[in-house]
Every structure is written in structure tokens, then in C-alpha cells.
Amino acid sequence: MGILEVKGVGKRFGGLQALGNVNLSVEENTVHAIIGPNGAGKSTLLNCLVGKLIPDTGSVMFDGQSVLGRKPHEINQMGISRVFQTPEIFGDLTVMENMLIPCFAKRDGAFRMHAFEQVFHEKELIEKAEQMLDDVNMLDKRNMHSASMSRGDKRRLEMAMCLVQEPKLLLLDEPTAGMARADTNNTIDLLKEIKQKRDITMCIIEHDMHVVFSLAERITVLAQGTPLVEDTPENIKGNPKVQEAYLGE
Numbered sequence: 384m385g386i387l388e389v390k391g392v393g394k395r396f397g398g399l400q401a402l403g404n405v406n407l408s409v410e411e412n413t414v415h416a417i418i419g420p421n422g423a424g425k426s427t428l429l430n431c432l433v434g435k436l437i438p439d440t441g442s443v444m445f446d447g448q449s450v451l452g453r454k455p456h457e458i459n460q461m462g463i464s465r466v467f468q469t470p471e472i473f474g475d476l477t478v479m480e481n482m483l484i485p486c487f488a489k490r491d492g493a494f495r496m497h498a499f500e501q502v503f504h505e506k507e508l509i510e511k512a513e514q515m516l517d518d519v520n521m522l523d524k525r526n527m528h529s530a531s532m533s534r535g536d537k538r539r540l541e542m543a544m545c546l547v548q549e550p551k552l553l554l555l556d557e558p559t560a561g562m563a564r565a566d567t568n569n570t571i572d573l574l575k576e577i578k579q580k581r582d583i584t585m586c587i588i589e590h591d592m593h594v595v596f597s598l599a600e601r602i603t604v605l606a607q608g609t610p611l612v613e614d615t616p617e618n619i620k621g622n623p624k625v626q627e628a629y630l631g632e
């Protein structure tokens with residue numbers, strides 16, 4: 384059994400069947416990529432895993448427990464963290480302040496605004512955040528205003544904000560979208576480094592085949608809300624069905 388087991392998941396938006404009948408099994412400590420054309424349902428699937436959407440049918444099991452019916456912050460506390468398609472950081476806050484929010488949320492459940500001041504003075508959390516910033520080579524930027532950072536650094540910070548929660552499963556929705564090649568390569572290196580340093584499972588949605596083939600051990604191809612094929616990167620590359628549905632688009 385995989386750490387993540389998705390069975391028969393369907394999701395409809397009005398007249399549109401965004402997900403048909405999705406089965407997906409992600410093995411612990413692997414990097415599993417989900418690829419597919421625009422509108423295939425990749426983000427919808429991710430939203431069903433983190434409690435942002437509730438599927439109409441099917442089941443989602445994580446680490447032996449059902450995530451369905453749980454709130455996003457509860458699923459986060461179970462050990463799933465997510466990097467969004469567009470960076471979600473607080474521009475008005477410093478890098479360090481941004482880091483402390485997910486630390487707090489993981490420990491105490493939902494982040495409470497009235498606890499704002501207190502959060503920024505908790506030694507234990509600060510040390511954890513410092514360690515993580517050091518791991519992603521951002522410790523020198525700890526007091527920087529997040530809004531003034533480059534797009535690449537914002538992405539790096541966002542990833543650090545997920546990793547500081549020490550998730551068992553990290554979900555990434557197009558982590559290199561809009562990045563220049565140099566930043567994309569930095570992101571690939573960073574994810575490889577993280578994978579080497581700790582036990583973590585990654586599920587990555589990605590459009591850039593260079594990223595997919597650099598990182599993934601298994602690939603699921605999603606087309607029109609249904610998995611077309613799941614295989615190793617080598618076999619996916621040579622699969623004519625995949626070429627037709629995706630690579631040749």
C-alpha cells in the first residue's frame with residue numbers, strides 16, 4: 384500500500400466532469416509526477432487531497448487514514464504540505480516571519496491572528512525556522528521583506544515554509560511555473576537535496592518535462608480527468624498514447 388491511495392475519485396463542476404474516476408497510488412519516499420494537458424484536472428485532484436475540494440465520489444487515504452471530511456488544516460497536521468501554483472507568501476512580512484506561520488499552524492492547528500505577536504518570539508520555532516532557512520541557503524535573507532524578493536527566492540521561501548512543517552508528503556503544483564531556466568534548475572537541485580536529506584514523499588504536478596524527467600521515479604499521465612497511464616519515466620517517454628495526448632501538443 385502506498386502512503387497515498389486515491390480510489391475512484393470523481394469531481395464535477397456543474398456540467399463539467401473535471402475528474403472522472405481517478406486511481407492513484409503513491410509509494411512512500413518516492414517522487415511521483417502527475418502530468419497532462421491544461422485542464423486535465425491536475426489541480427482539481429490536488430485540491431481534493433488537501434481538503435480544498437470535496438470529491439463527489441471515491442476515497443482518499445493518507446498514511447492509513449481517510450482525509451475526506453477533514454478540514455485543510457487538519458489534513459496539514461496529518462503530514463501533507465502543499466506548494467501552490469502561484470506563491471502564497473505574506474509580502475508585508477519578513478522571510479523569518481513568513482517561516483514562523485506554518486510552524487505555528489502545524490503545532491497548534493489553524494493560525495490565529497491574535498497570536499501574531501507571540502508567534503514571532505517563540506525560541507523553539509525560531510530555531511527550527513533558522514535551520515530550514517539555512518538548509519535552503521536563505522538564512523542571510525531572514526530579515527528581508529518578502530515582497531521585495533525575486534520570483535525565484537519567493538518560490539524557495541514558499542518551499543521552505545512547507546518543509547519546515549516536516550511533512551510526510553509534499554505536494555507541488557507546477558513549482559517552476561513562470562521561472563527562468565536558472566531558477567528552474569535551482570529548484571530541481573533544491574528538491575533533489577531535500578530528498579537526499581530526509582524521508583519525504585513528493586507528488587509533483589509539472590508542465591516542464593525537463594523537471595519531470597529530472598526528478599520523478601513514477602509518472603501518472605492525466606487526460607480529461609482520467610489517468611491514461613502510470614509508469615516509469617523511461618516507459619512514459621516511449622509511450623505513443625502519451626505522445627499523442629500530451630508530449631506532442
Ligand code: ADP
Pocket residue numbers: 396399401419420421422423424425426427428
Ligand atoms: P489542470 O490543473 O490540469 O490544468 P484544473 O484541475 O485546473 O486543470 O481544471 C480541470 C477542469 O475543471 C478545467 O476545465 C477547469 O476549467 C475546470 N475547473 C477547475 N476548477 C473549477 C472551479 N472551481 N469551478 C468550475 N470549473 C473548474
Ligand code: MG
Pocket residue numbers: 425426427468
Ligand atoms: Mg493546474
